[in-house]
Amino acid sequence: MQSSHLHHVWDYRDVDRAFWQEHIASWLPRRIVDAHVHATDPARRLVKPDETMRRSYWVCEVSEPQTVVDLHRCQQIVYPGREVSAVIFGHPMPEYDLDGMNADTAAECASGPDHGLAVVRPSWSAEKIGALLDSPGIIGVKPYYALIGPSGIGRDTYIEASIFDFLPHHQLEVLNDRRAWVTLHVPRAERLPHPDNLREVRELRSRYPDVSLVVAHFGRCYTEPHARAALPALSADLGLYFDNSAVLNPAVHRLAFEVLGPERILYGTDNPVFYMRGRRQWRGTRYINRTSHPFFFNKVREPREIEAAYTLYMYEALRAIGEAARDVGLSGTDLGAVFHGNAERLLARADVGTGSGSDSTQHRS
Numbered sequence: 001m002q003s004s005h006l007h008h009v010w011d012y013r014d015v016d017r018a019f020w021q022e023h024i025a026s027w028l029p030r031r032i033v034d035a036h037v038h039a040t041d042p043a044r045r046l047v048k049p050d051e052t053m054r055r056s057y058w059v060c061e062v063s064e065p066q067t068v069v070d071l072h073r074c075q076q077i078v079y080p081g082r083e084v085s086a087v088i089f090g091h092p093m094p095e096y097d098l099d100g101m102n103a104d105t106a107a108e109c110a111s112g113p114d115h116g117l118a119v120v121r122p123s124w125s126a127e128k129i130g131a132l133l134d135s136p137g138i139i140g141v142k143p144y145y146a147l148i149g150p151s152g153i154g155r156d157t158y159i160e161a162s163i164f165d166f167l168p169h170h171q172l173e174v175l176n177d178r179r180a181w182v183t184l185h186v187p188r189a190e191r192l193p194h195p196d197n198l199r200e201v202r203e204l205r206s207r208y209p210d211v212s213l214v215v216a217h218f219g220r221c222y223t224e225p226h227a228r229a230a231l232p233a234l235s236a237d238l239g240l241y242f243d244n245s246a247v248l249n250p251a252v253h254r255l256a257f258e259v260l261g262p263e264r265i266l267y268g269t270d271n272p273v274f275y276m277r278g279r280r281q282w283r284g285t286r287y288i289n290r291t292s293h294p295f296f297f298n299k300v301r302e303p304r305e306i307e308a309a310y311t312l313y314m315y316e317a318l319r320a321i322g323e324a325a326r327d328v329g330l331s332g333t334d335l336g337a338v339f340h341g342n343a344e345r346l347l348a349r350a351d352v353g354t355g356s357g358s359d360s361t362q363h364r365s
């Protein structure tokens, strides 16, 4: 069979079809909500990254904006026979036209199966956040520490910021009133285990309990030591949610299922980055991305026969979730919660999109 183009330098091959059949097709629920997807019209990128910027961090080389139309086309390819929708948002980076991007997200989600998050700057007023939540299709926000400052500054300039520096209290008050969804990428090089992150997540939850708080990527815990240092510390809060996007490590998924349980974990991909072909390896608190494309960051290659067997990172993540689910004995109902039920519950409670504060179920299918 021919390979089909997915996105950027990635395609879908026979090896991926075989991997899907062998490792995923038998257990993956029929309905899927991907709770973490970036969908952005490339025309909204105001400043193209130069070579220095592209080479500064692996994601910069891998992440090219993908339109919603392209996203839907790829979903048909990578999830054969599944009914898929997504929680989508633009690239949360200062070099993008955020207002234009949020308007695109709202328009696409008003008419389609997806739900949108607005990418927000911390400097925006409470009124502006309220107006965004009035947009049909927008159910919450995606803040990010890179948006603390102006464009042209490196991705991690503000990584040591406080959560409240990029998700300020005046915005959280509106988000709480509207029971909005917040996908939170935690700051700090130490990731979620940093004591200030644990303290601020707890503070956010106690002061703004009606926000649907979804901590992205298990708090950037891509390795088992990070997950062990963070997830048990937050396990007592039954109203705190996590998405498992960008996590390929079976040990992290297993721990999350054991410590948090399947009712608080939302499936996500972080696509378009995770169409990347290859595999990830872990050493202590570090991970190594293996891939077959000659990116700048891809200096140490694996033997040709190993690279030939690479599949998509998102498939490696799915296999890891499936293995972990089997190890801890999750039922079909549990998997349904992770892959769509938990997200659908949070979507249904958001009091947004009409501007009138009315029952959200009236305008959400």
Ligand SMILES: [Zn+2]
Pocket: 036, 038, 270
């Ligand atoms: Zn993301």
